[in-house]
Amino acid sequence: MSLSEASVEDIPHPPESSQSLAVVTSESARQKWKIAALEEKLQILESGHAVKQRETNYYVSKGRAIRRTVTLFDNIEDLICENDRRCDLGNEDENTTDEQDRLQTGYIALNHALPWFHPRASDLEYDDYSYMLKKGADAARGDDTSKLKSLVADWINRELKPDSPIDPEDKHYRGFINDTCGRLLCLTELDWNSPTIRAGIRDRADGYVVTEMSWPAFLYEKYTANQDNLEQGLFKSTLLLQAFKAIFTSPSSAREVTADGDAADVIETNRRAKKDFNSCKKVKTHVAQIIKMHAVTARSIAYVACQLRFALSSVSSWRSVDGDFDYIPFWQNIVDFFERPPGRAAQQRVTRLLAWWTSCILYILNSPQLISVS
């Protein structure tokens, strides 16, 4: 029987209480009830409310890309204001601050993430869409935080085999209390193996304060820095790659990550990524596809690094400060490292690093042309 064949009079109202539920027992009555529910759904879909609902869902859904690829802490309004300010001033304003430059780059990233945004910005009901985008942005960040909480524990237990395994469900025994997490969170210029330094860090004693001003060990290949060259192996840790894959391409793709860190050989990384991709179970469209991410960006790495640090810490609820460590300048430092390298040589190193990242991650998008390196 089609929907149109069931007249409205024939359709019993859905039961409103357990008492009336007992009345609807026959198969035909149940069928009619189902049809009634479907018709109601159809009516809602056809009404203006549904259009509004779809619109809301659209903005919330589009907003999910913002924290991941545009900005982890800035307000969308601030990005727009900075762009407006520059439009108003034209070329007259040449003395911009770092903060303003970062906001402007953020605005450009926002337009890459949401290409419809700029042309339509003036037509949109400002408060409404801004609120919905933020809602989606924060929801996605929350989803990722919760996802990494258990995944990071699994990866560490498997890769680093701590004496007492990390509880995937509990964060209280992470952070500097935990020997393995502490080693990863420790700044590279401090030797975690020294009991004095370990105690100093745990007591937040002078000289052992862990702030965002140095790179922590978890960012480095094999979790160790070369003190003579602090850029060597930076942003090439297995955990960082796994976290990136878990967020942008799927948790299952992150399971068997092996980072050998050979920056020169992007082609080899490419080949391995292809092999991994072919052996990995293909699942539903992943985040990178949904947000049309064709290359790994500075801001996506900064996002993942913050999420990873948060997962390693003992802080249970998302906030921007953890003891002496502030996530906002930490995120900014990473973005600046990639977006504002000092000089030509540094720029080339950064470009190579991003190409390496893209070759590690995005073969999954089946776009080999995107990961060829010039």
Add this chain to the structure above:
DNA sequence: AGCACACTGGTCGATGCAAG
């Protein structure tokens, strides 16, 4: 009270795979 966040459970779509 209002807000932000974590957590949970559910829906839905994409994919793999076995059986017919």
Add this chain to the structure above:
DNA sequence: CTTGCATCGACCAGTGTGCT
């Protein structure tokens, strides 16, 4: 080849909790 089931994972809504 088609079908039905299982699995994975993104997303979302509802709820509880802690903070201001």
